[in-house]
Amino acid sequence: MPEVIVIGAGIAGLACAQRLAQAGVDALVLEARPRIGGRVRTFRPADGGPALELGAQVVHGDRNPAHAVLGPLPAAPRPSAAYVVTGRVARPMGLLVRGANPPWLLEGRLAGYDPAPGGPDAGLSVGDWLAASGAAPAEAATAREWLRQTWAADPDRLDAAGVAAAVRRDGGGRGEFTVPGGLDLLPRALADGLDVRTGTPVRRIAADPGGGVRVVTGDGELTADRAVLAVPPAVVAGGLLAVDGLGPEKTAAAKTLVPGDGFCAVLTLAGPAPETAAVFDADGVGGFVSCRRGRPEVLIVAKSAAAACVREAAGSAVHLAGLLAVALPWTRGVAVVDVETADWAADPYSGGAFCAPGPGTDRAARAWARPLHGPGGRLFFAGEAAVTGRALPWLQGAYADGRRAAQEVLEAGKQ
Incomplete structure (x- = not known):
């Protein structure tokens, strides 16, 4: 029986499990998806071209913990051309x-x-x-x-x-940095040496009558002295995972900490881009669109209302061509031969992109972060949603909160 079960193999869950393992705690990580990384997802072209990100895009800051995990990272390259779309026309930024x-x-x-x-x-x-x-x-x-x-x-x-x-x-x-080879190398590094089981969705968490925590999966039951819930609150609010004794405060917090809409797509075209360009669609239709000189891929990263527009366009070759033709006029007449999408709002284990500070989210985040099950705490909580309104809800926020939850577990173990 593991001492601690960590539920969720995103950045927060893996950072938590890594910290526990460093302290000599036997931790088991359970992940519902067939892969680790949570909202980190990397696309690698079949011909070995540069990786593109369908989730988290860059490492923010020269003191981001990703540098400590992976080593010094190069600054994100600047595009040779930048444009802004206004009135459905792309103009120089x-x-x-x-x-x-x-x-x-x-x-x-x-x-x-x-x-x-x-x-x-x-x-x-x-x-x-x-x-x-x-x-x-x-x-x-x-x-x-x-x-x-x-x-x-x-x-x-x-x-x-x-x-x-x-x-x-x-x-x-300060600054923005990339991970050569793909951002998913970060969760891989965090998971190195850990016991991680993918394809294992947790259905219920309850107090074990003999003490500790009982975790119910599709394959059976596991028990541990303690557990850390490192999945988005939307997973609980959506009914995919039940937590016995959650209580009204945390139930309300899970409903408040709703992530925003996010949709990413990599489009592979029949011809290469003539320049390295970044496009910001100020009309609210296309989000951010980018391409690299000599490469056939176009990356679209859209959030909020623009995510809905790109999602709809991705289902129609005509609409997709129209969106591209506005942002990148060179694509007119160039066929789209493949589309790879990441619809984060439709992903039941994400519920969206990330939680942004809104009405009541700071209070809800603090409530979500508090342990459950007894004075010493048996169930702990971690993730970017738990830092909403107090820190950036991106990679560094998730990592730091995973480490924070691990420290709470270690302190509870001393009681």
Whole structure:
């Protein structure tokens, strides 16, 4: 019998299990999917071309823990050309710089928003903050879409103070970095030496009458002294996993911590791209579109309302060609020969992209993070949702929270 069962082999679950193993604890990781990594998913072209990411895209920050796990990582390459789509026409991104408030500048200013609790400026949504920012209407509209793609949520549903606090408290440092060979090398490294069982969905977690925790899977039952639930709250809220004694506070938290919509696609075309380009669709239709010179793949990463647009387009060759023709005019007349998609909202073990700070999410995240089952705690919780409103809900947030939960388990074991 393992001492601890970790449920979920995403970044949080694997970081938790790795920390436990480092402390000499016998941990077993159970993963419902046939693969590890959670919302990290890498696409590798059949001809051995550069890997593309269908989930988490980059490593944020020069102090991101991914550097410690994988070694120093190279900076993400900058595209030779950048465009913005407005009015269904792709124009040079430099046009946004000519204005007083390009979206990335407004995003940077938002990070400094720190209202006094209960003050007149407290409680603003990001949409409210943008409206009061002094940006021209066109600038604010572009920034709204930029922030939708950053946070996978509509600015009117984003808490400005929560977003700002998450950015300020992030210890990941500066810059963006890539993992040569694919971002899924990170979960592989974390899983090295661990006992991980994929294709093993957990159906129920309950207190064991003899003490400890009972975990019910499709293949039978397992018991352990303690367990860590490192899956998105949406899995519990959707009824895929039942937790005995969850209680009204955590039940409400699971319903509040809803991830935003996310849809990614790699399109393989019949011909190569003439340039390395990145395109931001400010019209809210295509998210971010990119291609690499000499390669036939086009990557689309879309969140919030744009995810729904790309999802619909991916089901129709005509609509998909139309979306591409706007973002990348060179694709007109070039056939799409293959499409690989990752529909995170349709994935029952994800429920969406990630949880962004919204009304009530900070309180819900704190409630979700608290242990259950006895004064010493028998069931612990980890994941990006547990840091919503306090840290960035990306790789570094998930990793740090997995380590936090592991430390709680170790402290409980001393009692």
